[in-house]
Amino acid sequence: MNLYKKYTVILFAVYVVCIAAMWFFIISPALKTIEDQSLYTYENMIDMSVNSYKEIFKKVELTSYSFLAFDELYSLLVENNEKNLMPDYTSKLARFRMLISHFLVDPDIYSIAFYDLNDKAIIQTADNQISDNNMSYWFQRAHNMGGRPLWSGIYESSNVQNPRQSFYVISLIRTINNPNTFKQVGTMRLALTEDVLFNVIESLNTQENKLNVYLCDGQGMVMSAKNKTDIGKKLQYIKPENLSRASNEMYYDSYSDFSYIIKQVSDYDMYVVAQIDSTLLYHSSLNISSYTVYIIIILLVFVFTFTVFTSRFIIKPIRRLVSKMVEVKNGNLDIQVEVLSRDEVGMLAVSFNQMTRSLKTLMENMLNAKLKENEMKLESLRLQIHPHFLLNTLDNIRWTARKNGDSEVEYYIEILSKMMHKNLYTNSPVSTIADELDAAMVYFKLQQKRFGNRLKYIAEVPEELYGYRILTFVLQPLLENSIEHGFENKMGECTIYLIIEKNNGDLVIDITDDGKGTDEQVVRSIIKGELVTPRISALKNLHDRITLCFGSEYHGGVRFYSTSGIGTRVVVTMPADPVRYQDIISL
Structure with missing residues (x-):
């Protein structure tokens, strides 16, 4: 296959690949973008709810850290654990209850309580005391956390002052460790009602957006929802493995007539799940797809015709350039190519002409350099005669002095000869201290x-x-x-x-x-x-x-x-x- 046919086939293949790539990487994603444009609105809503939940949980955790800064808390818990109440125990307890009331200014926190090592509440809010019947499991888990905060699952509780008032509660539980001995002295619980969680869902205007939003734990158990009857139940199509996939980014899934968007509340084992009617997300794109197919067929016909014409136009000057290169190969460095255009082929011809001139100059320079190298070698051989001649002359003078009995002249000539021999014939850049001391002594004697x-x-x-x-x-x-x-x-x-x-x-x-x-x-x-x-x-x-x-x-x-x-x-x-x-x- 000659160059013309190869170029035609390759160029046509490149165009086809480009069209295919345009379909897969531009047109198809564009169609999907058109179909899923409403999805971005839902994603933004999910992000807003995730950030709101994170802010709520983080604020409660910071409140729990604030309590750990008060020494009176440790003193009250230790005295109660040891059954050794100091005279000022009552006054300290009263002051700390006032402190709790101050922190209850935050409307999100419904109840605050502190427990001794027997999980008995010794300090808690006066008005908002809730039942602890469902907390034994979560207290045991908190004891194994080593002081780190633990969020319980949703559970149903009631106010101690008004047992008929039943509501759902989620609590932050953490053990209290003595800062000096690092031993546990008690447990802290900060409770939020489900209404605080539901306010985030309600702010999304889910009715207008035809969207059902749930807050679930890591097992898919509903912790908050618009429909209160869903709380405490597992979502039918949400599995724990699907939730784990949403730990770093949004996860999308579809079941039956609904699509689900899932995102984790970062740093917490909680997930926001949005249930969306699939008909609201996907629209028909058959007309757009059919028009795209027609356009691609027309492009293929045009590309084939254009490829044949382009191949002939480009290959002709290249063939002329190849013939000139054959002459250069045979040793003719005086050859030059006529430049007929200013495009890439013309630039190639200009480069070829420059190359031949450079090759000719290089060959001449190499020849001259070789002649100079030979001259320098001859000069080097000539110069090497002088040190030998000088050393031989000094040796003759030394023997003449010995013959005439002039031992002093002989001694100094011998020293000078040794020093010159070392200086002339030492090629290594490194010596030893001993050799340097010998050379210094020779110079000193001179x-x-x-x-x-x-x-x-x-x-x-x-x-x-x-x-x-x-x-x-x-x-x-x-x-x-x-x-x-x-x-x-x-x-x-x-x-x-x-x-x-x-x-x-x-x-x-x-x-x-x-x-x-x-x-x-x-x-x-x-x-x-x-x-x-x-x-x-x-x-x-x-x-x-x-x-x-x-x-x-x-x-x-x-x-x-x-x-x-x-x-x-x-x-x-x-x-x-x-x-x-x-x-x-x-x-």
Whole structure:
């Protein structure tokens, strides 16, 4: 199959897929949206009721927390449990009852009561005392909650002062634990009447919206409803597993002629269930669907015709470009394609022309680079002759001095040869303290020829540190800096003190001289790179090497202290961990 046929088939398939996707992802959801537009109104109503219930329950829980802040409550319960009533028990009881009356200003709370460990009410509201005959089960469950609030299911109760007044009640029950011993000393109950729950349902205007709303517990038991006879019964089509699906978001289900919307009152094992007549939600969309099918058939015919025409229009310039690419493949980099349009195919032709010019330039540059590389290799081989020649010359001078019996010249030539050999042929960026000490001693012996016995060098380095790794060429530049800048034009003894020690995972190199000193701020500016000068550049180079090798976040480096006429002190800090140096070697 040639490119034209492939392109036609692929393009037509793409159009078909696009139309199918438009049906499934745009048209079909749009139809469903039209059908279910009334559903959003019901969802908003459910959200309003869920938020209202949550606000009611949360407010009652906050009230229960407020009671736990009063020490008198614990005192009354403990005295009652221990049957050891203090003289002020009656007065404390009266004050706490006044406190309860204050909290009953909240119209949602019908009754408040506090119980001892035998579940006997010792403190409760005077007027709204309700029967506790149905509370033993919920008290037992609350005892197992460890002080956390527990909402009971709906149950029928009555006012103690008026037993004939029967009503439904839901209660918040929680144990009261001593804040010092964490042991239970009593139980608290805050009761709401079902009317408080029903007010939320009534505010939804369910009659106008032809909607039945229920508040259910986790087993589908009705806790509040417009029809009081439904309270305490299970909804016929609502199962506990359906309620659990509504724990995080709204859940929808349908049975017979009704649809159900379920949403949990978050943080509570309670659910709002809305029962809606299905005929109010779904409307016929056959006309819209049929029109959509006709449109799709017309689109398919148009797409096929358009695909054939587009394929021919696009493939022709591409075929011309392919022929030119074959010539480039055969090595003709001077080929260029005529640009006939400014569309994507034209841009492709422009890119092709740029590519051929770039390839030609690249090939020329690679050829020139190869010639330069060969020249540099020859130059490198030529330059390698000079160090060998210099070392061989020094060796000849040393043997001549030995032959003539000039042992002093022979000694210093041998030292100079060793130092040059180390500097020229040390390729590793890492050395050991022992090797650095040897190199520093070689340099010191050379300088003794210049200064004589006036130059003193005192090194205090524990032997256990000899094997530790440090950067190469550290000590010799420091000695050179002290001698060249500290002892220049100085008469009398010149002493250098070197101390190396390990401190908190770091190697600290401390070198001090009694030279003439220098401007401390100038040297620090040089180390930081704020001042550029060839003088004292060794310290900056060393500081930059430490920063480059161990990172700018490392706290070490070079510190400089100097006092004019007294001397100079340089402190260098590097890691003692050998792993840090192994990383440098591997680079």
